[in-house]
Amino acid sequence: MKKESKLLKILEYLEANEAKETRSYFVPSLWLGQEQGASAPVETNPMTFFKEAIKEITAPTDSNVNYNYSLSKLRSDVHGNGGDWTYFSSFYNIFPRLTTAYDHDNDGHVGSDYRMDITSSENGFRETGTLLKCIALLKYIRNLGCNTVYMLPITSIGEDGNRGDLGSPYAIKDQYKLDPNLADPLIPFTVEEQFEAFVEAAHMMGMRVIMEFVLRTSSLGGDWVTTNPEWFYWIDRNRAHEYHSPEFPAHELTEIKKxxxxxxxxxxxxxxxxxxxxxxxxxxxxxxxxxxxxxYTDEGALIIPGAFADWPPDDIQPAWSDVTYLRMYDFPYEHQPNDYNYIAYDTIRYYNPELAQPNHVNRPLWDKISGVIPHYQQFGIDGVMIDMGHALPQPLMEEIIHKARKNDPDFAFCEENFDVTQKSRDAGFNAVLGHEWRVTARDKRDGIQRIVQDSNDYLALPYYGTPETHNTPRAMMRGGEPHCRISYVLNKFLPNSIPLIHQGFELLEEWPVNTGLNFLQSETDYYSNQRLPLFYKSALRWNNDHNLIGYIKYINSIYNQFGWMLNNEYLRGNENSMTIHYPENSYDSVIGFERFDPWHLDHTVLVLVNTDFHNQQDFYLNIPGTNNGKYWDFVEQKEYEFVDNWVSGTLQPGQSIIMEIRKLV
Incomplete structure (x- = not known):
């Protein structure tokens, strides 16, 4: 029996109530597909706006298909060993609460100061992001060339120790419950029903959905505390002021770091x-x-301690106010004095072998954790990003992957790992975060060249091709628009890159979401006193008068001309499908590469970029087989003439060249 479509039920409600709605509802013109000129608020009827968006999604679909199965199940596909569709993906990373936040009543700010619900305007619109608004944004995301929506955590948020006015999505109250604030009160559907409709809508559009999960921590006020207190660490409340990450003598640190x-x-x-x-x-x-x-126990009053950074072991810092580590192993308490019932590197990350034994597994907790992903597979999600998956006990991670792939053999696992290694592939992952965001932010020229050079080596799995994440400085903040443009070109054409647009990148957003990685101490100090979107109600600059959307679409259109060559199963991830070029006379600022089919070397795509964002650079490049040919640069719409296999030219700051080369070989 076919499952009832929640998306169609929502559409029915919108159609039935459209004429009754009298309130004005403003949305950015970008959400309506109006990309010419500056984006601006457009007045609409909210029922009409969402009705038209959903009608456009559902119109070309098959009413007999249940779209709440993963896309691979719908297509009966299995890529590689399972989940390797990541090689052919382009991600758009959303934090729903932020991504679709907007001043819908046009009163100059998002939400209100009304303590009962600060997310909503005075006339009742939820102005922080909702899943209904995410459905309406799917067309915009697909038009950016993205076929996968990667969602930061959307689970319920605890309140104890919350930072900001909304709390961090990483302070998870219950892994099995969604954040109720992501439900749009415009329609009488639960947050679970709206999420079901979102996944369904994405699949109708041929897009996949990836959720991010943090499986080794809980909010201090998590729902599991009262049902299973043995899943948590507890400390003496009277000595709570003594608690912080543990300190080790120098000689012990030397050994621990090995x-x-x-x-x-x-x-x-x-x-x-x-x-x-x-x-x-x-x-x-x-x-x-x-x-x-x-x-209150025989040992006195006890509380749950906050978590802290688990590595390196000499990073001494106070505990975080909102999350704690889960107690993965249950070691007998009578084994004093070294009983492992404490929070330190050897109980939460690099587990001591004496502790990490099968008979010490906190089995009910492991069963609960390994059941999280199968629970959300009922909604039809296509994959997950596991936050710090490499810090989970390896047997637990194996259980998690096994259970998910038993339900869906093509289910994808992505890992928050900065290194691209065979170890991640062997563990069952299909992609990693990688380190582009780190190396390109520190030194534009050397960092960009390193990313190109890394792609010419064997990489066991693809990485997220992005110069920024929700934890890092914005690319605009570090290198301005030239950095954004070059990054997008490279990530679109390199063989191991999953092009990823982090929400707001295309809007040339400068304000960071969080300060977790790659910030200078002075920047961290400054932003610690600011309203960062990871914790506070906030919105992207949807009304920005200048953006990168047109450029992104243009680069996509160039890439699509060569997709038959660059995006097939033999060339994605194939380091033998590219050659790096180092032009002369460019002060090491210009780097290029050719992409090609190794079995047809007469047809290539040449990409050149100037990594100097302040000065133009001349280049002089030799490409054997070009002879005296003339080749067209698709980016600047300009012809270049080769003479005896040599070509010269001048690249403006941050400029890119993309040419199709036909060789005589």
């Missing part, structure tokens, strides 16, 4: 630090006082 490479020795934190931790209480011993969980 552990990630397979060497060194494990050392436990000091006995004084370990004595902070107490045996978990029973559920009936837990009370709520001032919005916080407190347990």
């Amino acid at each position: 552990i990630p490479k397979g060497g060194g020795f494990h050392f436990a934190p000091s006995a004084e630090y370990r004595s902070l931790f107490k045996k978990p209480p029973r559920p009936e011993q837990i009370k709520i006082e001032d919005g916080k969980f407190v347990a």
